Amino acid sequence: MKKYLNKPSKYNRFPVVEVDNPNYKVEIGWDSIINRFNLAISEIPGNKKVVVIETYQGVIHQEIISNIKKSLKFDHFILASDCMLPEEEIKKMVFPDVTNDRIFGFLTRLTMEAFFDPEKVTTIQTEINNIKEGTIVIYGSGASLLCPQVPSVGELVPKNREGWGGGFISLC
Numbered sequence: 001m002k003k004y005l006n007k008p009s010k011y012n013r014f015p016v017v018e019v020d021n022p023n024y025k026v027e028i029g030w031d032s033i034i035n036r037f038n039l040a041i042s043e044i045p046g047n048k049k050v051v052v053i054e055t056y057q058g059v060i061h062q063e064i065i066s067n068i069k070k071s072l073k074f075d076h077f078i079l080a081s082d083c084m085l086p087e088e089e090i091k092k093m094v095f096p097d098v099t100n101d102r103i104f105g106f107l108t109r110l111t112m113e114a115f116f117d118p119e120k121v122t123t124i125q126t127e128i129n130n131i132k133e134g135t136i137v138i139y140g141s142g143a144s145l146l147c148p149q150v151p152s153v154g155e156l157v158p159k160n161r162e163g164w165g166g167g168f169i170s171l172c
Contacts, residue, residue, distance in 0.1 A: 034071040041073065047133035054143045065139065075134030080143040083120040090115055112142050121146060 019026055027033045041049055051074070055061070069077065084090070093115075097108040124146050128136055138146050 030067040030071070034067065038071075038073050041135055048131060049135045050128065050147055051135060051137045052143050052147045053137065053139045055139070055141050057141060059141075061140065068137065068139065072137065073135060074137045076131065076136040078124060078128075078136065078138045078143075078146065080138065080140030080146055083116050083124055083146060084142070085115055085117050113145060116142060116145060 025036075027036050037051070041051060053064075053068070055064070065079075068074075085093070094108045094110065097106060097110070099106065128138075128147070138144075
């Protein structure tokens, strides 16, 4: 067999991204994570608090949702997926862009907004705007699209951290 490398590979099967920044403390375990969320939410001023938990595809939603619902202090829980278009409509929408060509192909040219039903989004945003007090959690892929235009007062996880693939939390 022919050897292609004249030196040892630098491939790391178990990569780690070290976060050496006092502004970003990493929590380990659901109890610690939820306690940190509850503390951050309690520090948001005002009677109405909107927590947006944006996730990527491939996230194990059942585990996250069950732990959030078990211990996070909230009054309203909104799943972003409830505002998406029906699966059959999405399949028709992306069909022209889908290809099996791994080198020159692409999956789709659509943006995340295209996968949401505009009427459902408007309805949810109106409902959120009409809530006067309490904590509202908006969860899932595209969750930030459902959040009415309110200023963010902080993020527990940066939106585009290289090497991190879980999502971000925005406390509004």
